Amino acid sequence: MLKVEKTFETRELNVNMGPQHPATHGVLRLVLDIDGETIVKVTPYVGYLHRGIEKLGESLSYFQALPLTDRMDYVSAMSNNIGYCVAVEKLFGIEAPERAKFIRTIVGEMSRIANHLLWLATHALDIGAMTVFLYCFREREWILDLYEMICGARLTVTYPRIGGVRNDVPQEFLESLWKFTDEFPSRILEYETLIDQNRIWLKRTVGIGVISAEEAVNWGMTGPTLRGSGIPYDIRKHAPYDAYDKVDFDVPIGTEGDTYDRYRCRMLELRQSNRIIRQCIEKLPKGPIMADAPKFTLQPKDAMFPVTHPTKQHAYYIEEKVCKGCGMCLRACPAKAITGEKKKPHKIDQAICLQCANCLAVCKFKGLKIVPGGKGLSEDKLKELAAAPLPEEITKATEHLVEHFTFVKRGPRAPEGELYVATEVPKGELGFYFVSDGSGKPYRMRVRAPSFIHAGCLPRLCVGHLVADVIAAIGTIDIVLGECDR
């Protein structure tokens, strides 16, 4: 009789899910070890969308680095912008005025709604409910249109600024937004009619990806993903920034810590955001929208008008007697109109000069003079005019101009030190950590991205479930790979 030495055995199968899988919400690669249909091990691989945003942030000034944050979590770009601005404001030690804070709270909550709508849309689509997707996008479009109304962009908004916001909101915006908040609760009910009690939805979400409160904390979860497990941790409540301490809202929490509870949490958050927006609109105070911190913000444009207005035809002239020959202007002149040797008076070639004021902004010895209305005059005439005292408005405008040029070229100077500031973005806790060496650029900029940490929790949520539940797990932690990989 034939003797069987080895019994027949099945090996675990090793499957790649992603990076181009339609349900992975971006370029996330999961390597699954499966035993039949059951997940034995999950290994997430991230980094396909790495653009070096942290490093880029170190090579740009604090002001310039703002648009980078749009491109981290592009689904809720506004919240990222706010997170960055709040952090940098702390670093600079300035504070945005009240009105700006309220506006930022409004747009931040709008971004939370937009984010949760996209999350619900794709999560439902992944699980198999197509209609919700279409309905969610209907309202999301509305929000994006409102964004366009205030800042001219829909997705990558770059609207908040360090020390305030870019521009004031128009009256129509408030009216339109109020209309939105009037209508939105009924829209939330629509989504819930479609899926809340739907038996397929319940089968796919209840008891899937359960994580206990203690474990969720240990895995570093934040945001609604954590609150689904029953921990009421919300930075808006615990360390309020902007206007969150002036509005009234609840932090919804779940009990079971499964996919369904996290879904319920986010649905309730939609309602809370709606509530916050309404309160903010009602309370929106009058006042400035930019902090009065001349070294940290751009200068008011109209204050520079006496020098920069197109009707003015000024000339720039170096006074021989005052010029120390330091060569600063020579290096700053983009047209190479200045000539001169070190320690000797420099000279501007009026035929080449563009009247751009770069030289004026760098001269520390007051050797450079602006000659009002002196364009096209002869050298002798300029010399004569330059000796005369300047009108007051020009002197004032020049001060602003110098500040403006310095700000743009060097960036706002931060005090030395390091700090970590966290804000509550729709996905969780977004933290910015800066090490500043006192220059216009951060020495080190580190971003604590919630998506990255949540992607790390995937193995914990998936093991023991079926392959199809991996999709539900990816959906429930609400990750965006742009933010995860940075």
Add this chain to the structure above:
Amino acid sequence: MTVREIVKRFTFIEIFQGMALTLKRMFSHAVTIQYPKERRHIAPGFRGQHALAKNQAGQAKCVGCGLCATICPSQCIHIARAKGQVDKYEIDILRCIYCGFCVEACPYGAIVLTENYEYSDYKKENIYMKKDKLLSNWDKYMPGKKGEEYFKKFWRPMSDDFGTPPIQAVWRGKKQ
């Protein structure tokens, strides 16, 4: 299992509720637009392709100070000067991220972002914006008062932003 749950389970009530909603929505207005034929309304101050502003005399306002090129986070503005003039002003549109910082940094109010977002082309050269193209954009997209309006609203900050302007949007209560 309560009676209620059993009834729910066998009548498929939640499924029918959902389907009733979809059916109802079938007869409401379409929210989509048929793009090339219909176009969406573009809000003023849209951040699209650039234009170089002209002054009253029809000349370019840009003096070539280079602040826009300095602040541009993606370093896509290239300027060259010769003989007291801006010789070359080019924007590598494909690298631009439409942050609008160039507008804010320019002290001379010489650059704007227009509402043009349809500029795809078969040739790279056509997308690379040269000075004359940027100037013609001004005539095309910012005719009349439009340019002025743009500067008033989006060339920020102005002194108003640091103080309290007389007219500001506030909540005026529900319309009765």
